[in-house]
Amino acid sequence: MSFWRTLADLLLPRHCVVCGAELDGTEQDLCNVCLCRMLPVTWESTTDNPLLRALWDRHDVEAAGSSFYYNASSDFHNVFIAIKYQGCPKLGERLARLSFPVWHARGLGENADYVIPVPLSWKRRLKRGYNQAEWIARGVADATGIPLCLDVLVRRKSNETQTHKSASQRQENTRGIFVAKRGRTNLDGKTVLLVDDIMTTGATISDSIRALRETFPTVRVQVYTLGWAGER
Ligand SMILES: [Zn+2]
Structure with a gap:
């Protein structure tokens, strides 16, 4: 000290x-x-688990995993609030660095060429000062040596807040908000590990996958979230 x-x-x-x-x-x-x-997620399979089943088309995703259960009525809810809203993104980075290796040992991120965080709109990023998913992705990149890719996936607009919306309303609310740009990084034939803070209905992640596939039809996708808000 x-x-x-x-x-x-x-x-x-x-x-x-x-x-x-x-x-x-x-x-x-x-x-x-x-x-x-903190309550670790207990499923062990990367190819058959609740997160994968919650995505719109699970066949589009090679593997998925999540580290901690998220429950809005538990005290540990504050961990995610702090990471997302209270200026503690480094906590997300640290938790990902500590917990992702468990999933990496099961094959998640194996052969991945890039780690891609789900982006925020520039407006929300400016207001918050950081993208919490990017910090979590940094923790994953740090733990595995897989490079970060920040120049492809873009959020076109801020959707309205997802809180108090049903699953189908969330899907409608997020459809088409992401776009993947062809630029310096070509993802054709590559494998990417898409990273977000919490997975609830999967609407945001599903739309990110749609955007990646639309621009790079042969990209392979894996998914990791720090928190899992669904069934135990
Ligand atoms: Zn404490």
């Missing part, structure tokens, strides 16, 4: 986003006790 970190913590104590305990110099955003209590 550095002298300056200790001094900074004395002057301005930092607190765990879940339990509120004061953090020591080695901890960031989340205390080690809460980190150990």
